[in-house]
Every structure is written in C-alpha cells, then in structure tokens.
Amino acid sequence: MGHIPLNSCLHRFKKSDTRHCESCWVRGWLEITETVVHFLFKCQTYTGESYNMDRALGRHSRDLRGNLANLDRVKELLKFVGRMARLKMTFGDAIGDVSHLDTEEV
Template identity: 35%
Template sequence: MRTIDPSTPSSHFSNLIKDFPRRHCSLLFQLRTGHAPLNKHLHCISKSPTAQCLQCNEHEGTVKHFLLVCLCYAQQCAALCQEAGTGMSQLCQLLNNEDFIKPLFCYIARTRRLEQMFGDVSPSKPQMSQQT
C-alpha cells in the first residue's frame, strides 16, 4: 500500500473518493491494496485455480497488469492514455492522483472486466448538493 500512497494512512484517500458512489470507493480501495477480484489475488485466497490473467493467459492477473500491461485491453488503455494525458504510466500515479481517477473508472467500465462484481463503474456527474 505504501508504494501506492506513501502517506497512508491519511485523509488523502477520503478526499480522493468523496464525490464517488460506494462501489467506486470500494473498487479503488481494492485496486490500491491489491485485493481486487483479479486472478493473482483470487488465486492467493483459493478462489481461482490459476494466477494467470484470464484474458491474455500470459502474465499474472495483477492490478498493474490489468490497468497498464494486458495486451487484450490495448485499445481501452490507449483511450485511458488519451484521456489522462502524461504521467499516468505508473500505477501509483494512476491510483493516487485525482486527475486520473475518472479516466481510470472509464477504462475499467470499457473493459467490462469487473462489471460482474461492481456493476457499471462509469463515472457519473457528481450530484449538486441542494441548498436549504
């Protein structure tokens, strides 16, 4: 976790997720801790017979592999790079920088890889708070 956010524990994560629904917060937390429902973690907890990525079957299904490396998601990753711009090529930046969070959720939604667990994680416009 300290490789993702060296200041952990801190209020940074709370500020990062304050405008997102619970499923987005849960997903981001799982990605940051490496406990996302990807084969590397699922294999560690005996929920998958293999740690290999289900899509490419060439590398372990880690968070880094899913978000930055898997060739099966090259088109979605190219769109992520275009939306996020420079600087998102490192996992710690992608999961810790508020400028990259919405493009990250768009990427995840486009891959549909985690849809069964989290539903549609496309970022929606934050709702305006009502003044009384």
C-alpha cells in the first residue's frame, strides 16, 4: 500500500515538512528521499544494524519483495526495524517483537 510513517509518505499527507531522510540531511545529503528501501538498505545511519541484518538474511538480503514473501525473513526485517529508533514513536517497543509470529501460520 505504500503507507508507512517515513517522510516520503508523511510528506504526501502533509504530516512532514520534508520527504527527505532527516538522518542523511544532518550529514549534508539533502536530496535523499526517505523511502522503505532507503530506510532498510541504504541509510548510512543504520550501517551497523544493516550489516547484521544482511548476515541474518543471507545473499538475497537486499531483495525487499523476496524478503516480504518469506516469514522468517519478515521476522528479521522486523527485528531490524525494532532496533531502530526511527519508528518507535509510532509503533512503540512492539515493532521488533516477533515472538508471536509462528512459521506454521502461513
């Protein structure tokens, strides 16, 4: 659906003054739009956590569509997002908790 509380979406609904990644803006990279792909895979702010996510997901770690099609990979993505403070105000501490997800439910 494309609706997530990142600036690219929030800006469309007039909930953010900018569509750009604020973390990258602070570093001087003004023109980087904060999209899901940028947040998960490209933002330099989360390089260390991205590395850990890449190791957990394996060689296709940057394939968003493929990762969303596999529950175990979705869990890893949610753990990654849970470790980031970026969405904590919206979702609270529950975003990284995947303990209630059972692979047999799919």
